[in-house]
Amino acid sequence: MTEIIDFARQTNDLDAFWLPFTPNRAFKRAPRLIARAKGMHYFTPDGRAVLDGLAGLWCTNAGHNRDPIVAAISRQAEELDYAAAFHFSHPKAFELASRVAALAPGDLNRVFFCNSGSEAVDTALKIALAYHNVRGEGGRTRLIGRERGYHGVGFGGISVGGIVNNRKTFGTLLTGVDHLPATYSREHQAFTKGEPEWGGHLADELERIVALHGPSTIAAVIVEPMAGSTGVLPPPKNYLQKLRAICDRHGILLIFDEVITGFGRLGHAFAAERYGVTPDLLCFAKGITSGAVPMGGVIAREGLYDAFMRGPEHVIELFHGYTYSAHPLACAAGIAALDLYRDENLFERARALEPRYADAAMALEGLPGVLDIRTAGLSAGIDLAARADGPGERGYEAMERAFQDEDLVIRITGDTLAIAPPLIVSEAQIGEIFDKVARVIKAVM
Numbered sequence: 001m002t003e004i005i006d007f008a009r010q011t012n013d014l015d016a017f018w019l020p021f022t023p024n025r026a027f028k029r030a031p032r033l034i035a036r037a038k039g040m041h042y043f044t045p046d047g048r049a050v051l052d053g054l055a056g057l058w059c060t061n062a063g064h065n066r067d068p069i070v071a072a073i074s075r076q077a078e079e080l081d082y083a084a085a086f087h088f089s090h091p092k093a094f095e096l097a098s099r100v101a102a103l104a105p106g107d108l109n110r111v112f113f114c115n116s117g118s119e120a121v122d123t124a125l126k127i128a129l130a131y132h133n134v135r136g137e138g139g140r141t142r143l144i145g146r147e148r149g150y151h152g153v154g155f156g157g158i159s160v161g162g163i164v165n166n167r168k169t170f171g172t173l174l175t176g177v178d179h180l181p182a183t184y185s186r187e188h189q190a191f192t193k194g195e196p197e198w199g200g201h202l203a204d205e206l207e208r209i210v211a212l213h214g215p216s217t218i219a220a221v222i223v224e225p226m227a228g229s230t231g232v233l234p235p236p237k238n239y240l241q242k243l244r245a246i247c248d249r250h251g252i253l254l255i256f257d258e259v260i261t262g263f264g265r266l267g268h269a270f271a272a273e274r275y276g277v278t279p280d281l282l283c284f285a286k287g288i289t290s291g292a293v294p295m296g297g298v299i300a301r302e303g304l305y306d307a308f309m310r311g312p313e314h315v316i317e318l319f320h321g322y323t324y325s326a327h328p329l330a331c332a333a334g335i336a337a338l339d340l341y342r343d344e345n346l347f348e349r350a351r352a353l354e355p356r357y358a359d360a361a362m363a364l365e366g367l368p369g370v371l372d373i374r375t376a377g378l379s380a381g382i383d384l385a386a387r388a389d390g391p392g393e394r395g396y397e398a399m400e401r402a403f404q405d406e407d408l409v410i411r412i413t414g415d416t417l418a419i420a421p422p423l424i425v426s427e428a429q430i431g432e433i434f435d436k437v438a439r440v441i442k443a444v445m
């Protein structure tokens with residue numbers, strides 16, 4: 001307790017920091033502070049070990065503060081802090097791009113770096129628009145997202161995203177955007193492990209949207225292969241295959257937002273591999289550095305990149321980029337993280353653990369107030385019944401109790417709990433996590 005007070009004194013007070021996606025007043029009344037981390041655990045300022053049931057924020061896939069990543073970042077900081085990102089580069093940018101391209105399926109071989117998932121999404125949408133433009137199809141300006149989609153918080157991302165609270169207070173957003181229906185139906189899919197049987201037909205809605213606007217006006221469709229942020233919604237069987245076929249039929253680019261699903265969450269380097277569907281553009285972030293340094297990016301099909309490589313050679317082909325695109329520290333962390341994923345077979349490990357994980361999550365079926373449980377790879381979404389007086393209140397209390405009473409970090413979206421631990425989680429820890437979640441659920445009913 002004393003140390004918490006000391007910590008507060010060191011930081012002076014809690015007023016200045018405006019926390020992201022957090023109810024600030026509630027947080028500042030009872031802060032949840034984390035001082036350090038190792039492997040599967042966080043440690044609070046007073047030394048309490050807290051099990052990380054969320055891999056940071058779906059990002060520390062190799063676990064926290066892994067020695068090889070820490071060493072790589074520290075070596076890099078000594079050697080090269082920064083090199084101009086425009087007109088210049090540094091060797092590790094090329095090394096990491098090659099490594100990412102080698103992991104990605106098919107001819108997804110050209111990697112554009114940025115610093116977050118939101119930037120990755122805006123980058124992919126811009127590349128899609130520019131691609132049609134350079135090919136003389138500049139009339140293709142419409143973007144299609146999906147209800148319940150989360151694509152970060154840039155204006156592009158919230159425009160194609162499908163979460164009302166992320167959209168409704170921010171003006172008119174991008175124009176010319178339409179949305180596919182969400183793929184979730186509790187009535188047809190409740191308590192499904194993995195990909196639901198019902199719902200593949202919802203991809204046909206894309207044909208309706210294409211017919212409404214005319215195919216020659218549509219640039220791209222963007223979806224998360226598995227929607228993570230709105231509560232773990234795996235794609236219905238055959239849904240992504242159908243989207244791919246419809247996009248092909250009409251010359252529309254397909255973008256997968258793999259910010260959460262990339263780097264092992266679903267037991268493969270990318271969900272594209274799990275589902276056997278190759279998009280034209282693939283957004284990644286989070287797991288690329290196992291959360292250690294901010295980084296995001298877009299992987300493009302070779303032919304798509306080639307379409308830009310025309311005109312005089314001294315002229316920039318794509319007027320887009322960030323000061324910190326391929327930042328040396330991020331590249332060093334990325335290479336070390338990919339080494340760890342490979343050397344410890346972490347994607348295969350996630351795949352092997354999936355049945356045990358799904359069983360442990362589904363064992364909570366039947367607890368009071370549990371309306372649905374969904375799983376895919378090492379992720380689970382659990383819908384709790386909302387309290388009559390306030391949607392989201394029960395979920396918030398569950399997150400709070402998990403941290404304070406059970407020494408566990410979980411994620412909430414409204415009254416939905418999401419559990420997605422680092423891929424190094426042991427079988428015993430999977431049991432421990434869901435035992436803790438069960439006690440939390442009973443406590444908040």
Ligand SMILES: Cc1ncc(COP(=O)(O)O)c(C=O)c1O
Nearest residue numbers: 116117118150151152257259260
């Ligand atoms: C699918 C998806 N896209 C984009 C983002 C945004 O990433 P960031 O918060 O790094 O901007 C997220 C974050 O959770 C995400 O899940």
